[in-house]
Amino acid sequence: MTETTHEEFDPVTFDIIQNALQAIADEMFVAQRKTSMSAIIYEVLDLSTSVLDRHGQIAASGAGIPAFIGVLDKAIAGIFKKYKAEDIRPGDVFASNDPYFGGVTHLNDMVLAAPVFSDGRLIAWVANIAHWNDVGGNVPGSMSSEATEIFQEGVRVPAVKLFDEGRPNQAVFDILYVNTRLPDFLRGDLWAGIAGLRIGERRVLELVAKYGAGTFEAAVEDFMNFGERRARTALKTIPQGTYSFEEEQDNGAIHKLTLTITGDEFIVDLTNNPAQKGSSNSSREGTEIAVQLAFKSFTDPEAPGNGGFFRPLKVITRPGTIFHVQEPGALGYYSEVEIRLFDMLLRALAAHFPGVVPAGNFASICGTVVGGPHPVTARHYTIVEPQVGGWGAWEGSDGNSGQFSGFHGETFNCPAEVAEARYGLSVDQAALNAEPGGEGQWRGGKGIDVHYRVLADNNFLSLGYTRTRIPPWGVAGGLDGSTNYVEVKRTDGSSQRFAFATNVVVNKGDVIRIVTGNGGGYGEPAKRPPRAVAEDIKNGYLTPGRAKDIYGFTSPAKP
Known part of the structure; x- marks a missing residue:
């Protein structure tokens, strides 16, 4: 032929x-x-x-x-x-x-x-x-x-x-x-x-x-x-050089990267990172995916995400680390390792190329697993849910509220009606997070505050959340956002707060409170328009007391 x-x-x-x-x-x-x-x-x-x-x-x-x-x-x-x-x-x-x-x-x-x-x-x-x-x-x-x-x-x-x-x-x-x-x-x-x-x-x-x-x-x-x-054309518009960045994690570990941009390559070196441990590890290929997503977001978000686009990308890892787990290492919460890397890459690019990316977001999959005997059928059920949260603000706009992270893409939360029909839980509340955090000239988007009430004894809760200690960062004077966590409120009035947990026993009447972070703010809070502050108070995003402390007023001046 x-x-x-x-x-x-x-x-x-x-x-x-x-x-x-x-x-x-x-x-x-x-x-x-x-x-x-x-x-x-x-x-x-x-x-x-x-x-x-x-x-x-x-x-x-x-x-x-x-x-x-x-x-x-x-x-x-x-x-x-x-x-x-x-x-x-x-x-x-x-x-x-x-x-x-x-x-x-x-x-x-x-x-x-x-x-x-x-x-x-x-x-x-x-x-x-x-x-x-x-x-x-x-x-x-x-x-x-x-x-x-x-x-x-x-x-x-x-x-x-x-x-x-x-x-x-x-x-x-x-x-x-x-x-x-x-x-x-x-x-x-x-x-x-x-x-x-x-x-x-x-x-x-x-x-x-x-x-x-x-x-x-x-x-x-x-x-x-x-x-x-498209990828190589975008690379030519980026200043060449070598850029380093490191970030502390919730557990005190330091994640590090070195980014080298040449005329035809985008190289991410992750060799100097903590050893693999527990179930929070990523495969070498999974690490490459996190870098691919950041690379595309930074260089040309509108280009086709096919195999050709990633040809200029090079990822360097060291076997035996959290970014290159070796067998028989566990990977149950791989997603938290990868999303931390994705988030760190965007933050590194923001540090070296100001104005390119917004303030920090809640940046966790917030994987939540609840299950046990169904209160009606007694059959075993398991609900597995990632959670939505607040995105960071950027110049000219408040952050989006109640969205999955960019890493998680075009996905949705499970509606309360479906959760109640399919699982042994009732949804007492599904609201945006009213906790402080993320104030600025443009405020960060709001996370969520969802309450699941358990309807039978001997149920269980497992979860894996990051950004539970170190909140999303603010930019240009904007305040940091708030953190992710789960609170279990017992029928006896006691409560427990969790970031990572496995098989926590929850019984009839206990409430599982899921709280995801508010995104970071952008710009000095004093520059936020008074009417926007008043609207935040009206919507329950801000208390009058905190408005007075941060913005200096609680309502717009009379004309």
Whole structure:
């Protein structure tokens, strides 16, 4: 067959195919969302989908969590590492949740991937990832801040075939079903993921049938090259140099990075960081994802986030540290390590390139797991929720309130009505956080103050929150925001406050109070317009006393 050059292809056709890939990834996302069993998938949207090229590089992605999209190319790399090319065949479906075999995150997050063949030739991959509420391990919800080894965190699926040339590998299905406290939900979420893959494969093959395999592959390659050009163009506008930054964490540890920007590379060196410990560790690939997100946010947020865009990026880590965990290290709360890195990178860039990023945000996944016997059915239930919080202010605007962090992407909180219908809890309050913090000429966005009342005895609470001691930073004279925490209010009037905890017993009538931080403020508080201060008081964001202390007045002057 004669080789065809890209110049011989119609650029309009390329554009049609590239946009169609995005539409395919979105349709995969919708199919999986609408058929999943668990609220963390169909309400929170704790999933992501992607179409990848034949080499396993991301070509297009659906909605959901950006940090999840970044997993999928690395998961395909894990498959290629384990299987020879001739062992990957039409009809295969692979599953992996093991961070040491391409799973990247933690055992709750299951990657499903399928190769797409045309006329016997591999031309693309379709893949998705979603959080499953329980995959076994020594605690319900499979996330324990007390874990020291991955063996304690659940069933490991090391890039195995769920389907071999279209034939289901029933042994793998059986192992998954028996290693969970929520088999019905796991079964439903698994098959929803498979349905998403089948939709994606069908749509890719329809595209190939319409335009031809050669045109399809050329369009994908062109899209990758376009992403790379956008990244390198953005790099040329950034002052070159080497920049260092370090930040204290809640536990007193110091996280450090060195950033080197050249004419064609963006290098992040993380070698000088604490040793891996407990379950708060990230895989090497997960660390790369956190850096990728910061890199894209800083250089060109509007460019396509495909594999080509990240070619100028280089990440350096040291094995055995929190940013490059070694087996058999635990990774249950990997997300708090990665979001701390993402946040630190943005803060470092803000320090060296003022005006580029806003004030600090609540910057934690605030993973919250509650479960136990349902008060009506007595069946075991588990609710897994990330939490929304306050974003930092920036010049000219107050911060957004009640949003997930940028790291967590286009996702939502679980509605109170769904939580009450599906789980053994009642929602006594869902409000914005009225605690002080984040005042400025433009104030930080507000976090939340949500109260879950437990409806049966012998329930449990597990959680992992950061930014519980060191609040989001203010900028240009704006005040720091407030911190994240959980308070358990007992029926006897006592209370306990937590940042990380595993299997805290909560009984009927106890209230789990979830509080997420207010973002940092921007600009001197004295410059905030009086009417804006009065509006903050009216909305309950500010007490008159604190307004008097910070702003010097409690209401606008009479005209």
